[in-house]
Amino acid sequence: MHATLPLMEISDFPALRRNRLDKLQVNLGYKCNQSCLHCHVNAGPTRTEMMSRETIFEVIAYLKSAGITTLDLTGGAPELNPHFRPLVNAARDLGVRIMDRCNLTILFEPGHETLADFLCGNGVEIVASLPCYLEENVDKQRGKGVFDTSIRALQLLNQKGYGKSGSSLKLSLVYNPQGAVLPPAQVSLEGDYRKHLGERYGIEFTELFVLTNMPIQRFGSTLISKGQFTHYMDVLKNAYQPANLESVMCRSLLSVDYKGYVYDCDFNQMLGLPLQWKNKPRTHRTHLRELMGANIANNPITVKDHCYGCTAGQGSSCGGALAAG
Numbered sequence: 001m002h003a004t005l006p007l008m009e010i011s012d013f014p015a016l017r018r019n020r021l022d023k024l025q026v027n028l029g030y031k032c033n034q035s036c037l038h039c040h041v042n043a044g045p046t047r048t049e050m051m052s053r054e055t056i057f058e059v060i061a062y063l064k065s066a067g068i069t070t071l072d073l074t075g076g077a078p079e080l081n082p083h084f085r086p087l088v089n090a091a092r093d094l095g096v097r098i099m100d101r102c103n104l105t106i107l108f109e110p111g112h113e114t115l116a117d118f119l120c121g122n123g124v125e126i127v128a129s130l131p132c133y134l135e136e137n138v139d140k141q142r143g144k145g146v147f148d149t150s151i152r153a154l155q156l157l158n159q160k161g162y163g164k165s166g167s168s169l170k171l172s173l174v175y176n177p178q179g180a181v182l183p184p185a186q187v188s189l190e191g192d193y194r195k196h197l198g199e200r201y202g203i204e205f206t207e208l209f210v211l212t213n214m215p216i217q218r219f220g221s222t223l224i225s226k227g228q229f230t231h232y233m234d235v236l237k238n239a240y241q242p243a244n245l246e247s248v249m250c251r252s253l254l255s256v257d258y259k260g261y262v263y264d265c266d267f268n269q270m271l272g273l274p275l276q277w278k279n280k281p282r283t284h285r286t287h288l289r290e291l292m293g294a295n296i297a298n299n300p301i302t303v304k305d306h307c308y309g310c311t312a313g314q315g316s317s318c319g320g321a322l323a324a325g
Contacts, residue, residue: 002220002221002224002225003221004081004215004217004220004221004223004224004229004271004306005216005271005272005273005304007224007229007233007305008215008233008304008305008306009304011303011304011305011307013303013304013305013307013308014245014303015300015301015303016240016245016248016250016251016300016301016303017251017298017299017300017301018250018251018252018264018296018297018298018299018300018301019103019252019297020252020297021034021066021068021252021253021254021296021297022068022069022252022253023068023069023071023072023249023252023253023254024059024062024063024066024068024070024071024072024253024254024256025072025253025254025255025256025265025266025318026059026071026072026073026074026078026087026255026256027051027074027075027076027078027255027256027257027258027266027269028050028051028052028073028074028075028076028078028080028081028083028084028087028258029047029049029050029051029075029076029078029080029081029117029258030047030049030074030075030076030129030258031045031047031048031049031050031075031076031077031080032045032047032075032077032080032103032137032275033045033077033103033105033109035082035104039132047076049258050080050081050082050258051081051083051112051251051258051260052083053083053260055258055259055260055288056083056086056087058260058288058289059087059256059288059290060090060094060261061093062195062288062291062292063090063091063094063096063227064094065293068096068293069096069097070096070097070098070099071091071096071097071098071099072099072101072253072318073087073088073098073099073100073101074101074266075101076105077102077103077104078100078101078102079100079106079112079115080106080263085118086121088100088118088122088124088289090123092122092123096137097125098122098123098124098125099124099125099126099127100119100124100126100127101127101129102119102126102127102128102129102245103129104128104129104130104149104150104153104154105146105150105153107153107156108149108152108153108159116156116157116160117154117160119161120160120161120169123168123169125169125170125171125172126157126162126169126170126171126172127172127209128150128153128154128157128171128172128173128174128175129150129173129174129176130150130154130174130193131174131176131177131178131195132175132178133192133193133197134147134196135147135148137178140178141176141178144260149226151201152205152243154171154197154201154203155201155202155203157171158171158196158203158204163203163204163205163206165204170206170207171204171205171206172205172206172207172208172209172320173193173205173207173208173209174209174211174320175189175208175209175210175211176213177212177213178213179213180213180223180228180231180232180235181320182212182236182239182312182313183210183211183212183236183313183314183316184210185210185236185314185321186208186210186314186320186321189208189210190207190208193205193208201307207320208320209318209319209320209321210314210316210320210321211316211320212236212309212310212312212313212316213309214267214306214309215229215232215306215309216267216270216271216306217270224279226293233305233308235312235314236308236309236312237274237305237308238314239313240308240311240312241312241313241314241315241323242311244311244315244322244323245311245325247315247317247322248307248310248311248317248322249265249310249317249318249319250264250265250268250301250310251301253265253318254275254296255268255269256288257269260287260288260289261274261285261286261287261288262274262275262286262287262288262291262293263275263302264301264302265308266318267306267309268302270308271304272288273302273304274302275296275299275302276299276300276302277290277291277296277299310322
């Protein structure tokens with residue numbers, strides 16, 4: 001796989017500092033039952049990295065000490081971690097809002113037949129990957145048969161009450177572009193999703209998140225292989241919007257890898273760019289236990305050229321576009 005960080009080391013992206021921390025995004029492991037082309041984690045069925053029970057306990061302790069209001073669980077497929085359910089139960093008992101970044105097809109994997117009921121019973125918000133509402137595009141990006149299984153999963157979640165009008169069970173869908181282009185306007189694309197999925201499959205959902213593909217890991221390597229990396233970086237830089245700096249996710253979110261090391265965002269985690277803390281050497285990897293009881297507001301954020309992916313056009317974050325469009 002081609003490394004993209006050396007191509008982004010020299011950066012003119014503006015300096016940033018943290019605001020108040022309110023969200024902990026925890027990567028429970030890189031194992032996944034899919035291998036998507038746009039995946040910035042390079043997750044897949046052959047990955048073996050998983051968060052241990054001991055690190056899960058450290059995550060729970062940090063939720064308490066830092067007063068975290070939202071726990072965002074990601075992977076890989078986070079549900080494949082054997083400690084996924086105990087972590088959800090512990091966070092629920094703390095009154096923390098819980099989000100599960102679900103690939104939908106996991107609901108039909110052997111051993112996960114009760115997953116939909118578990119998520120529903122614990123009021124877990126589902127953020128579900130569906131990079132298009134057309135079968136051909138989804139299967140091209142995520143694998144043959146994924147679209148049909150995803151549709152069945154969405155229908156099952158609707159039956160449980162997810163995404164229905166007036167329901168507290170949130171079901172958000174996630175769109176990613178097919179290639180080296182910026183995503184379309186989130187508001188108008190959400191309308192297209194609602195119309196097509198509703199009329200054809202009877203599917204309802206809460207909202208659509210539109211995410212920009214990041215030039216790192218599997219997608220970044222593909223760009224290099226096709227000779228498109230420089231072009232895509234130019235696309236991102238030329239669409240840079242300074243107003244998006246105020247709302248980028250790294251200002252209020254802390255990313256935790258499966259070993260418990262911390263980063264300013266999930267993308268920095270995948271590039272091996274740890275959170276800088278207490279004037280430690282840049283090579284020092286800060287662990288979650290080092291931050292117990294600490295206030296990281298105003299801490300400098302590690303930035304490189306991939307950060308243009310979050311600030312281009314309407315902007316992009318773990319919660320979709322940053323600006324209306």
